Amino acid sequence: MSTTMTHDAGHHEEHPTGIKRWLFTTNHKDIGTLYLWFSFTMFLIGGTFALVIRAELFEPGLQIVNPQFFNMMTTMHGLVMIFGAIMPGFVGLANWQIPLMVGAPDMALPRMNNWSFWLLPFAATMLVAPMFMGAHFMDGNGPWFGWTFYAPLSLQYNHLAYFVFAIHLLGISSIMGAINIIATILNMRAPGMTLMKMPLFVWTWLITAFLLIAVMPVLAGCVTMLLTDKYFGTSFFNAAGGGDPVLFQHVFWFFGHPEVYIMILPAFGIVSQIIPTFARKKLFGYSSMVYATASIAFLSFIVWAHHMFTVGMPVAGELFFMYATVLIAVPTGVKVFNWVATMWRGSMTFEPPMLWAISFVFLFTIGGLSGIMLAVVPADVQYQDTYFVVAHFHYVLVTGALFGIIGAVYYWLPKWTGNMYSDKLAKWHFWLSLVSVNLTFFPMHFTGLAGMPRRYADYPLEFTRFNQWSSVGAFIFGFSQLLLLILVIKCIRGGQKATSEVWEGAEGLEWTVPSPAPYHTFAIAPEVK
Amino acid sequence: MDREATRRANRRVLRNTLVVAAGMFGFGFLLVPIYGAICTAFGINGQTAAIEAAQADKVAVDKSRQVTVQFHAIVNDKLPWAFRPVVSEMKVHPGEVRTIYYTAENLSGRDSVGQATHSVTPDKAAVHFKKTECFCYRQQALKPGERKQMPVRFMLHPALPKDVHEVTLTYTFFNAAAFAVSN
Amino acid sequence: MSVSNYKKTARRLLGAALLLGSGQALAERFNFQPPVTPVAHDIYGLHMMTFWICVAIAIVVFGAMFYSIFKHRKSQGAVAANFHENTKLEVLWTIVPFVILVVVAIPATKTLLYLENTSDAALTVKVTGIQWKWKYEYVDHDNNDANNVSFISTILPDQIAASSSGNSARIDKLNTPEHPYLLTVDHDLVLPINERIRFLVTGNDVIHSFFIPQFGIKKDAIPGYVNETWAEIQKPGVYYGQCAELCGKDHAFMPIVVRAVSKADFAAWMTKKKAEAVKAAEEASSNKVWKLADLIKKGNEIYHGKGGCFGCHGANGLGGGPFPALKGSKVATGPVAKHLHTVIFGVAGTPMQAFGKQLNNLELAAVITYERNAWGNNTGDAVQPKDVAAARKAP
Structure with missing residues (x-):
């Protein structure tokens, strides 16, 4: 250890340059940066798909694409956003921040870290490649069976193997990323940092990583069964061969529900970092936050069938899944109350990260409340597969997961680049996003209650008005995100120099290193009291 | 912790988590038989339990009430068969073993193989619907123009909830040519 | 798109912008379509109860949050307090939500049991989802499926043509109160009022979902499965539904149209249908x-x-x-x-x-x-x- 200490800063700042630096890097900061740029690219691609959907739905009739292409857009939008934007976004944040926050010099398994990132571009290519197969692009040749790829519908798809292998690669990447995070957190913490002293972002990611290891392999099993059904004559899901289409949904949602929490728990962690900083007050109920997160993760394994209330289940099953689902509201409620209590009698300022965190608490809670409504089985009979569900999961995934990621970027960007970003641009980005995201998704509650089913390329005239609001909102929201791109590029290029602490109320190891964080940090482990 | 110890600890985490991941991959496939067993045990999705004939005969008949059992037949479009129950409904006492017949006829000029799936509704009756013999347990092959009567021996278990007055048994026949097994 | 179309789009866009926040927007439907079966009424009540409970929770939580945001800000000279734990409070806000959830779960359980009780139906209709149409079969109690009245209900081709033209003028013209756009089929599902009707729902190829909002019905139509649900229609009228489970390309184009009529009218319709079926069979053979x-x-x-x-x-x-x-x-x-x-x-x-x-x-x-x-x-x-x-x- 003492030898590394003698040649610290200068020597260690050297690293390969150009393409080689990025291809062969094992540095957690480089890999984090790669993940974040990958995530943002996929976010723009998935966003473009969303805008095609919203443009088509602006008015009744098919003006732009045919129904097959439309279905491909809804499918690819979901897949790209979930597996390409949100999940890698969180992994990127984990790569950058977890070693900094636990006082580790790097991730535990740096070479595997490189590999888990570089699988992603190939996986993404394989995922979108079928879109460009077939005679005409506008026929819609990519996956068109919904991101949930229910059998037997998905078995009708001709290029299924591409989809299956893309999911396999994405899964392998996620599992390796999760293993790395677990090893880093368990083995690489600075002396004195006990588990119950870890920052909440680290805690939530630890739990998320365990969820990933538990359920990504189940997804892999699920797509493998689909693959053999399609090409090798098995019949897991085909009634004619003695299989069972409903089995598919059970296996899928056994993965699918924990997956929902994989996409939200790290955001809980981020918000739990940001709010205390700008309220200048310790996080309220630290240990109950940890226990609540763990309970949510546990409960996520026993609620999957609430996605299947209209499939036809015995009443006892429906009751069990309803009760288990509403139970999730309790630990989730604890978290929301704790955040509010942290703000209570604090000394708040409203820098951009805080704005995103507060809007997260506000809007995620709306999504959580509509979640309670959805859990009530008889009412779910009306909501299921309508735009009400679309509104619900966009409130938890856009204003939840995505707002969490954006908030994190605003929070840690000065630490990454060494420069403060433009406050004016940040405010524009925030307020435009906030207004437009609600304009997009709030009316969907009404369209859904009125009975418009989701994944519809065209709709009866009574649904027109709210769809128009949603479309207008979506375009404003989509283009507003380019402001984030401009802001980040400007911030990388220069700006007011950031201090080590960056934010007045910030606490934690990441704020003890200079800004920008040197290429190698914590070569000597810091002591935590 | 010194560097070597950390490395060993990291390898241990790697190994353990990989074992868990591999185990969960297997668990995904294990869900198939688990699901089947749960469905049969609880009558989920109309799956009904088979019962030994000798055992069925020992069940006491509940003469105090009668339940109407309706029989339905569905043929998937891709199977060129006519398929219907010989009687459409009957009244039975819980506990008594009855035999009914369905007829299937191959309307096409080619050999054909079908596989039936079965559903019992309402859900709460499914677990109490016991069969000792059913054509749905195996594939059925019919020659061109061949017509076959196929028996179902069943019993409603006396534990059937009292508020169930009607039980519906439905079979759906599918074209199983792609999955044909030689008998 | 033609020039007039662009103009129309622009006009609508402007209209939408003007309506934003104006009273006229309230004319839109913000809630469920009016229920016409006992189950749909119960669901509506349950939905409103849960909704208001959620509103109450939101008012409390957001009230506290926004109070704090306005009062406890540094620019107001607020100095951060030092507390970060309060066991009593934490136990309280674990227990209170739990109690609220129990309050929601009790009526939900009651309605669910009612919803799932399909017994004693006067009429049974087999519903089969097919890519992309519905097949309806009225089960005749004399039990020969050859005697069952059965037909396939498909969206009218002019609806599809108007949709794929993307021409809003054409769509507006096609849309009439009797034949709403995308909700018009060649053969309606005719049902009697004030009778318990049982639906046996299944699928022929992929999974569809039989969804009629005003009946409080949504049941997946799954190949190899038969799902049961029921309705007792309280008012004559025409009710619309749509497929609610993604089933491929024309998922949006397989509507359900129910015409609910008196028992006498239903019997007359049935007799007519049977005669038609006999005639068609004779002609075909x-x-x-x-x-x-x-x-x-x-x-x-x-x-x-x-x-x-x-x-x-x-x-x-x-x-x-x-x-x-x-x-x-x-x-x-x-x-x-x-x-x-x-x-x-x-x-x-x-x-x-x-x-x-x-x-x-x-x-x-x-x-x-x-x-x-x-x-x-x-x-x-x-x-x-x-x-x-x-x-x-x-x-």
Whole structure:
């Protein structure tokens, strides 16, 4: 250890340059940066798909694409956003921040870290490649069976193997990323940092990583069964061969529900970092936050069938899944109350990260409340597969997961680049996003209650008005995100120099290193009291 | 912790988590038989339990009430068969073993193989619907123009909830040519 | 899109912008369609109760949050307090939500049990979801399915044509109160009021979902499964539903139209339907030889209507994506026997359905004749019902 200490800063700042630096890097900061740029690219691609959907739905009739292409857009939008934007976004944040926050010099398994990132571009290519197969692009040749790829519908798809292998690669990447995070957190913490002293972002990611290891392999099993059904004559899901289409949904949602929490728990962690900083007050109920997160993760394994209330289940099953689902509201409620209590009698300022965190608490809670409504089985009979569900999961995934990621970027960007970003641009980005995201998704509650089913390329005239609001909102929201791109590029290029602490109320190891964080940090482990 | 110890600890985490991941991959496939067993045990999705004939005969008949059992037949479009129950409904006492017949006829000029799936509704009756013999347990092959009567021996278990007055048994026949097994 | 279309779009956009926040926007439907069955009424009550509980929770939580945001800000001179734990408070806000959830769960359980009680139905209707149409079969208690009234309900071709034209003027013109856009089919599902009707719901190819909002019904139609649900319609009228589970390309184009009538009217309709069925069966099985022109005319109707062939193969026979073109295709211009076999028995492992059960011999003969002569396929073949009958039994 003492030898590394003698040649610290200068020597260690050297690293390969150009393409080689990025291809062969094992540095957690480089890999984090790669993940974040990958995530943002996929976010723009998935966003473009969303805008095609919203443009088509602006008015009744098919003006732009045919129904097959439309279905491909809804499918690819979901897949790209979930597996390409949100999940890698969180992994990127984990790569950058977890070693900094636990006082580790790097991730535990740096070479595997490189590999888990570089699988992603190939996986993404394989995922979108079928879109460009077939005679005409506008026929819609990519996956068109919904991101949930229910059998037997998905078995009708001709290029299924591409989809299956893309999911396999994405899964392998996620599992390796999760293993790395677990090893880093368990083995690489600075002396004195006990588990119950870890920052909440680290805690939530630890739990998320365990969820990933538990359920990504189940997804892999699920797509493998689909693959053999399609090409090798098995019949897991085909009634004619003695299989069972409903089995598919059970296996899928056994993965699918924990997956929902994989996409939200790290955001809980981020918000739990940001709010205390700008309220200048310790996080309220630290240990109950940890226990609540763990309970949510546990409960996520026993609620999957609430996605299947209209499939036809015995009443006892429906009751069990309803009760288990509403139970999730309790630990989730604890978290929301704790955040509010942290703000209570604090000394708040409203820098951009805080704005995103507060809007997260506000809007995620709306999504959580509509979640309670959805859990009530008889009412779910009306909501299921309508735009009400679309509104619900966009409130938890856009204003939840995505707002969490954006908030994190605003929070840690000065630490990454060494420069403060433009406050004016940040405010524009925030307020435009906030207004437009609600304009997009709030009316969907009404369209859904009125009975418009989701994944519809065209709709009866009574649904027109709210769809128009949603479309207008979506375009404003989509283009507003380019402001984030401009802001980040400007911030990388220069700006007011950031201090080590960056934010007045910030606490934690990441704020003890200079800004920008040197290429190698914590070569000597810091002591935590 | 010194560097070597950390490395060993990291390898241990790697190994353990990989074992868990591999185990969960297997668990995904294990869900198939688990699901089947749960469905049969609880009558989920109309799956009904088979019962030994000798055992069925020992069940006491509940003469105090009668339940109407309706029989339905569905043929998937891709199977060129006519398929219907010989009687459409009957009244039975819980506990008594009855035999009914369905007829299937191959309307096409080619050999054909079908596989039936079965559903019992309402859900709460499914677990109490016991069969000792059913054509749905195996594939059925019919020659061109061949017509076959196929028996179902069943019993409603006396534990059937009292508020169930009607039980519906439905079979759906599918074209199983792609999955044909030689008998 | 034409210039007038752009203008119209611009006008609508402006209209939408002006309505934002104005009272007129309230004319839109913000909530469920009016319930017309006991179950739908119960669901509506449950939905409103949960909604108001959620609103109350939101007011408390957001009230506290925004109070704090306005009062406890640094610019107001607020100094941060030091507390970060309060066991009593934390226990309280674990228990109170739990109690609220129990309050929600009790009526929910009651309604669920009511919803799932399908017993003592006066009428049973088998509903089959097919890509992309619904088949309805009224189960006759004398039990011979040959006597059951059964028909396929398909969206009208003018609806699809208007939709794919993307022309809003055309859509507006097509949309009338009696025949709303995308909610108009060739054969309505006619049902009696004030009777318990049981639906046995299943699927033929992929999973569909039988969704009628005003009845409080949504049941997945799954191949190999039979799901049960029920309705007792309290008011005569026309009620609309749509498929609610993604089922492929034309998922948005398989509406459900229910016409609820008095018991007497229903009985009369049933008698008429049975007579029609007998007549159609006689016509199809007669040995009459049909003229080419008559077959083409009839086939045209079936191709674009009941058969739903245009859904995949296109109105112009060009297909698209995974769906093969018929124009100039090997099947439609090659040997008739192969064409007959394909249409009657379908193609295994593809979405090509087997129409042998959906259409009678005359209809099959007509649609095959149409396909062999339309779009320049000019084979001149006039396929007769007896050819279909023979093909059904061909080795």
